[in-house]
Amino acid sequence: MPLEEKRVWIMGVVTVVTYAGYLAAVLGGAGGAPVDRLPYAAALLWSVLAAVTATIVLTIAAALTTREDCGRKDQRDREIHRFGERIGQAFVVLGGVSALGMALARLDPFWIANATYLAFVLSAVLGSAAKIVAYRRGLPAW
Numbered sequence: 001m002p003l004e005e006k007r008v009w010i011m012g013v014v015t016v017v018t019y020a021g022y023l024a025a026v027l028g029g030a031g032g033a034p035v036d037r038l039p040y041a042a043a044l045l046w047s048v049l050a051a052v053t054a055t056i057v058l059t060i061a062a063a064l065t066t067r068e069d070c071g072r073k074d075q076r077d078r079e080i081h082r083f084g085e086r087i088g089q090a091f092v093v094l095g096g097v098s099a100l101g102m103a104l105a106r107l108d109p110f111w112i113a114n115a116t117y118l119a120f121v122l123s124a125v126l127g128s129a130a131k132i133v134a135y136r137r138g139l140p141a142w
Helices: 003-028 041-065 075-104 109-137
Strands: none
Touching: 003 041, 003 075, 003 109, 041 109, 075 109
16 A cells, blocks of 8 residues: 555544544533533643644554655656545635634524534545545546
8 A cells, every 4th residue: 555545544533533633632521511512622722732733643643654655656646646635625614614604693603613623524534535436436537
C-alpha cells in the first residue's frame, strides 16, 4: 500500500475514533440534563488536539515503515487527492452555511459548535472514503 493511501486511512480512522470519543465524553456525562446545557468546549478542543496529534504521529510511523515510495506523489495520487478533497469540501460548505443559519437564528452555541465540528468530521470521513474507493477501484470516468 502506498504511503498516500496509508495517510488517507489514518485520517479517516483517527477522525472517526476521536469524534466517537468526543460524543462519549459529552453525552456520557449527560445524566438526564438537556443536551445543550452540557459542558462540551473542553471535550471538543481535546478531541481536535488528539486527532491532530494522532494523525501526525501515525503518519510519521507510516512513513518510517514505507520506505519504497516515501515522499513521492505521482499524478494518480494528486488526482485522487483532488477528487476526495472536492467531495469533502462540500460538507465543509454545508456545515458553514448551517452554522451561519443557526447563528442568525440565535441558537445556543452548543448547537453551532457541534454542527461545525460534525461538518469537519463528515468532510474528513467522506473525503477519505472517496479517496480509498478511488485507490481501490480507480477514479470515476465522467
